[in-house]
Structure formats: structure tokens, C-alpha cells
Amino acid sequence: MPSGTPPHQIPIYVNGRFLGRPLTGVERFAGGILHAIDDLLDDEQAKAWTILVPKGVSLDQGFRKIAVKTAGRLTGHAWEQIDLLAASRDGILVNPCNSAPVLHGRQLTVIHDALVYRFPQGFSRSYRLLHQTLGRLLARRSRLATVSDFSRKELSDVLKVPVETISVISNAVDHMVDVTADETVLDRLGLRDRRYFLFIGSPAPNKNLARAIQAFGALDRSDVSFVLVGKAAKAFSKGEATVRPAHLLETGRLSDAEILSLYAHAQALVFPSLYEGFGIPPLEAMRENCPVLASDIPVLREVCGDAAAYFDPLDTGSMSRAMLAVLDGQADLQALRQAGRLRSAEFSWKNSATELLRVVTTIASSSR
Template sequence: MIYINGRFLQKPITGTERFAREIVQAMDTLAGLTNLKDAITILAPPGTPAPEGLKNIKFQTCGTRQGHAWEQWDLYRAASDGTLLSLTNSGPVLHPHQTVIIHDVAPYRMPKDFSLSYQAFHRILGRLLAKRSQIATVSKFSSSDLAAVLSLDSERIPVFYNGHEHILRAPSDDMVIEKLGLQDRPYFLFIGSPAPRKNLGMAIKAFRALKRSDIAFVIVGAANPKVFRESLDAQAENILMPGRLTDGEIVALYQHALALVFPSLYEGFGIPPLEAMVHGCPVLAADIPAVREVCGDAALYFSAQDTADCTRCLQSFLDDPDMGETLRQKGATRYAEFSWSKSAEQVLERLFDSKLQGKSISQ
């Protein structure tokens, strides 16, 4: 029996939770095409609502605890007779047959992004899991980074990439363009959180250095816009902070933007550039390993540490009337290489240690 750690179902959807939900949905489809129906069960803490749309993967709650206590004890006991798959950075350290997907080593590389207690807990947890479990991750860069930090062999850390299909399912909500007053106004777009590693403050300074009041910078994220704006010194009429938006609104913004600006200092993968390419939005990105791995030659790069270089990149893009179409064409080819279906197939083949009878849902 294969069990899936369902604690992610209780959390808001960020990058890691998106990965977990999409991999499970794709695994469910694949299970229906093979002999794996009812061979996989999601185990979740009490009170967790069942995920919608699953036809072949079973779901049940177990135990009495919540949070890490549930994961370390209740989940361990409930999954003790099978193989466990934990998709979002943590799992029960005592389980002897577990694959844990650790998306990056940000608590080690970017400690300022986390509280001291969070850093300490996840550093200890990561090292314990590295000794007891099969570690996997979401990019070759993260595989090398995990190997360096946790003293592992990178060749023994499988890579299961993020995919693109989720952003195709969201219908474009063009009302957001009118709501933000962008009908006749070109704009650059940022999608992300306020974490320091996302490097938004540098991108704002680079944008302001353009001195283009006719162009807006739209910043989409979950932070309180008022607090965020003040902390980033973003007091300008052409810097818009609408806060968290729906997938449909984000799709519309991708489709109408001049380009996505992705200035991160550190990423394990980086989903926004992939989503942007799906919807024909050119990508201007920080030149860091994980983003290079995802975007290849389908992005225009700048130094994440150099505000002037970011400004030069934005200006270069504006000055070249053909650059946008070139990046769109390259992105349209690039994004198809990253598929939830393909990654789910690879996960199942590893868990069951065999090819899935020639069945495939990869595109």
C-alpha cells in the first residue's frame, strides 16, 4: 500500500502545496489508467476536508493530533504497514519506508527569511529525514544543494519537476484589468511573497530608476498592501499592489503584461516564470541556477544583486520591439518540458519500482 502524507491539505496554497495538490491529481488520473486503483490512500489529520475530484486515490483521516505532532506520531502509526510519500518538506522521521520531497534548503541558505525556531526545527528535521528516508526534490539545482547541505549523493536524489497544466485550467478574468486601471497602461508584473529572498525591494528600485510614469509595476502577493508598500518604500502612483488575486485574475495579468519580473535571490524551482511562459508573457529574471534550469534561453536575465543591471534589463526590453515576441516564442516551446503528468508518472514508477505497464498520461 502507498500512503500520501495529507497534511498539505490543511494549508494555504503556496508553491509547495501547489506541487502536492497537482501531483496527487495527476497520480489519481494515472492510477485509473493502470492497475493502481485503490492502491493509494491519502492520510490526513482529523477535520481535514477531502480533496475534490479524486476518483482512484482513497482518502481518510486518522489520529487525534494536529500539525507536526500528528505527522510525527499519528501518521507514522497509520502508515506503518506501507510506503509513505511526503510531498511538502517534512514527514515522520521514524517511518522506515518513506520518500520525502524537500523543495529547497532555504532555511540554510536564506536564514533571514525564517524565525530562529523555524530554522532550528527544519534543519534538525532535514538531517534526520536524510538519514532515514529517500530524499527527492524539484530541480537539479536543489538536488545539488541538498546534497551539499545534508551530506548526500546528488545522484541518489531524484528530481520531480513542477508542471504547467494548472494555469491552463483557470479561465482568464479580464475584469481585473479594468479594476486596476490598466486598460490603456503598459505594466510589468511581479508574482510572489514578501519574503526577503524574493528580492522585491531591489526590483522596485530598478523599476523606479526607469523614470517611466507611463508604465506601471503590478505586484501580486499575499502581503498586506499597506504594510508591504511602506516597508518597501513603494510610494508611487504607478506601483500597484492589489494583494492576493484569484488564478483567473493572475492569468489575465500574465496575458496583458509587458513582462514578468522575477528577481529572486534564491529558488528551488520558481513557478511564476513557467506560468508566464504558458500565457505568452515574456520573462525577465534573476540569473540564478534554478531559474536558468527552468527558463533556459526563454528569459532575459539580470544580476539578482545589481539594481543597475536590473534597470538595464528592463530598459533593454523596452528598447527592443522584437524582444517580447522572441521570448514568447521561446517560452511556448520551453514550458511544455515541465508537466505534472510526467512528474506524477515518475513518482509512481519510483514508488512501485517498475514501469507502469506501458501506460502513460504524459503529453
């Protein structure tokens, strides 16, 4: 049993602001790891834990042992900096989603990547300035963690803190274990008897979607579609992909059950990112026996290992050749699937939760 309760029953609070936001990779990390902690703690240990949320957020979040409580009357960043600070002052605060009250004296903050510093063009000026400043303040006021060794080195560089002081608490994909695939999505999208490549993500600049669309268009194949799952692509209005290729299908946001079915039937997941803090979709695809075509960038090499076929994300010809190798049988898909299943099994929320508990206990011990 992990030591989930630090010495002397110090209260442990969790910044639950994420529970009132739409589900993205950051929120998925927070939910996955907290539910794993809920499973790991015994009843006595769980008494020390409380998830604090702003008003209006449901208290029924599926936790069996950890309490969820409303704190304060404010919302947004003001809630975090004022109400959350006041409610958690007597204990340790765990912040799983990039931000935290800067005046808290004993806390762990998970900053998932250095994207706001490395790709500032993907954010509004106000968001960029706020989160760049917040990150620098938290680097001085909080114990930091992140989701990959790549991100640890990146954050160490941009925030000017020793790399060894930043913990690595990985993402995982076993949140899909209890999801049942919704096969009706194949009929609704006209994909039941059609081959397709799959993209899961947003149209943010770091996702490099415009080049992936160009690479698909260069195939000029009428027998294959490119399915884009997520927010509507903006590539066509940016001058990067001025011609919309045929057989491109934008689905908008889909449920996990629908995405699970798309993974199971896709020719391959195409993950063309220029920059990531981790990259959850490739591991999800691997778990569902879907081959992965990924950008040859350090973080994806770290996450995917030898279980993906890599391409140059700046070269649309390289992407096209990777897709064509799948369609024409040149790629060893059986080997990719087998390696993918083994690779995805290495990541679990239980392991990540155990590491977070270890870090929290270290904070508690050092603050006595």
C-alpha cells in the same frame, strides 16, 4: 501504463497535511502531481493508494480514484509525527511537502529547496531550527527527492548525502489548463489600458523584491505600473526601499483566474529572486505568452533555458535596463514569447507523476 502499484499490493499512503493549508508553490506541486497520479492509475492500482489528512480537512478534494481518509486526532507537526506514522506504518509513505514522520521506515520525502539553510534570515528562529533539524533527520531516514537539479546539488551539500541518491521530480504548469482568465481584474485594478510589469510572489528576503522596486522606480516612467501580486510587500519598512515609487500597485493574493489575465496583458514578468528551488511563475508566464525577465542564477537558467531575458539580481541598474529594453522595443519580445511557449511545454504533471511512481516502485522493491 506506469507501474503505480508496487509488488504484492503494498499500501501506499500520501501525507495530505498540505490539503489544509493555503496554496503556495509547495502545495501546488503536491496537488498537481497527485491529480496526475489519479489520472494515470487504473482502478486496481488506485486501490493501494490512500491520502491521509488531519481532522477538519475536507475529504472532497476532487480525486476520482484515490481515497482521502482522516487519520488520528492531532494537528500540525504532532499529527505528522504520531498519527500519520501510526496510520501509514504498514506501507510506503509519500511526503510531497518538505516534512515527514522521522521514524517511518519506508518513505519518500520531497524537500523542495535548501532555503532554510541558505537563507535562514527569512524564517523565525523556531521554524528555522525545526526544519533544519527535520531535514537532517530525514536525510538519514527517508528517500529524498527535490524539484530541480540545482536543488539536488544544494541538498546534497547541506545534508551531506550523495547527490545520486536524491531524485528530481520537477514542477509543472499545466495546472492552468482548466482555468479561465478573469478579465474583470484589469478594470478593477485600472490596468485595462495601461502598460505594467508583473511580480508574482512573497516579500521573503530571497525574492529580492526591494531591489526590483528600486529598479522600477529608477525608470521614472509615468506611463508604466509595477503590479505586485502576493502578500503585502515589507520592503518599505526594512530600509531597503525607503522611497515608494509612483505607480506601484500591490494587489494582495489573487485567484489563478485573475493571475492568468494579468500574465496575458503584462509587458513582462519580473522574477528577481536571489535563490529558488525551482521557480514556477516564469513557466506560468511563458505558457501565457508573457515575456520573462529573470535573475541570472543557476536554477533559473536550468528552468527557463533560453526563454528568458536575464539580469544581475544584485544590480538594480541591470534590472532597470532589462525593463527599459522591453518598454523601448530593444528586446525581441516575439522571440521570447515563442521560446517561452516551447519551454513551458517541456514540463508536465504527467511526466512528474510518472517519475514519482517510478521512485515509489523502487522503494517497494528494495524493501521486500
